[in-house]
Amino acid sequence: MTQGKTLIIVLVTLIIGFGAGFVLRPVIVPVERAAIVAGPPAAAPMPAEPRGTQYFAAHLDEARQIVAQCAEGTARGDECANAEQAVIEAEGRERFKKFMSN
Known part of the structure; x- marks a missing residue:
């Protein structure tokens, strides 16, 4: 019970x-009340996906340009890191080839 x-x-x-x-x-x-928006803002374009390390490895000249722009401060984001990584790896391969050929 x-x-x-x-x-x-x-x-x-x-x-x-x-x-x-x-x-x-x-x-x-x-x-919370949501702001009513008539449409997407025209002034803010959608950012493009950052190019990857593999792209920059295939296009080393462009990677070096991006690294230079990043050093100047005109470029930012993940592309800087990806381009720098591709340049570092390419220079490392070149140094390794020179070392092994001697």
Whole structure:
């Protein structure tokens, strides 16, 4: 008999708790109003994916140009790291070939 009363008390308590939670949720955490936008902003173009290390390994002249632009501060982002990595690897291969040929 006491198990039945305990089960009823637990169920009633849970129902009251969930009900209070649903009722008080807007008060506890207010719903933020989203800004209405007519369309996508025209001034902010979608950034292109940065070219990878493999691309720059195949195009070393362009990689060296990007590294120079990054040093000047005119280029930023993942392309700088990818281009620099490709140039470092290419120079390392060249040094290794020179070392092995001697």
